[in-house]
Amino acid sequence: MPEYAWLISAVVAWIIFFLLVDWTRLKYTLWGGLSVVALQLLVDSGAINMHLYRVIYLVKFLNSSVFFTFGVVFVVGVLFAQTLPSSRWLQALDILVTTALFCWLESLFLKVGVLEYLNWNQAASTAINFLAITSYAWLVDSLGLNRAGRRGMGGCRL
Numbered sequence: 001m002p003e004y005a006w007l008i009s010a011v012v013a014w015i016i017f018f019l020l021v022d023w024t025r026l027k028y029t030l031w032g033g034l035s036v037v038a039l040q041l042l043v044d045s046g047a048i049n050m051h052l053y054r055v056i057y058l059v060k061f062l063n064s065s066v067f068f069t070f071g072v073v074f075v076v077g078v079l080f081a082q083t084l085p086s087s088r089w090l091q092a093l094d095i096l097v098t099t100a101l102f103c104w105l106e107s108l109f110l111k112v113g114v115l116e117y118l119n120w121n122q123a124a125s126t127a128i129n130f131l132a133i134t135s136y137a138w139l140v141d142s143l144g145l146n147r148a149g150r151r152g153m154g155g156c157r158l
Contacts, residue, residue, distance in 0.1 A: 003058040005112045009105065010071025017075040020083050028148035029081040032140055036077030037069055039132060052120040056113065065114075072105065077136070083148035084137060093138050099130045 022029075048054060059066040069081040080098060085091055104128050109115040140146050 001070050002113045005086045005109060005114045005158065006065040006067035006071070009109075010067035011072045013075040018131075020079055022149075025082055025149035026078070027071060029078045029104075029145055030121050032081030032136075032145045033060070033074045033077035035139065036080075036121075036136055037074050039136065040064065040073045043132065048122070051118050054116045063111070069093055076102075080136065081145040084140050086141075086146070091137055091141065095130070095133050098133050099126065102129045108140065 009025065041062050041064055046054075048055060048063045055063075055065060057065050059140070061069055076098070080094075084094060103122065106125055106129075110117070
């Protein structure tokens, strides 16, 4: 049953989350995770409705796998916000690495068969992932989520 790939990815994501999260900063970076969830749901719902790709669900939430949305996407959103560096060069590297990891995970979902391209391809997906992660990095940096809650550092006060 390949649709368990979503559940497995969520379990792995949450294990990584519990190992890496800075609990003292979670009240700030939680909003980053939720904003990425909203962005992912918007993009995937639109793409699925336009028949660009198809997803085989175990449990569905707004045309997306609930385990992907509240597993990988949420976890990456929070951890990305907590670890985004201040340096623009390091941010660019972080964006490239995160994009590459998302594309790798997507290729695994394609191979397992829980994701199927209909009128889509890996190049388009890479471009959308890059633009979404770059936009998210801008939001995190602009709101100061990557600095919030650190001692001696500025940042947003939510």
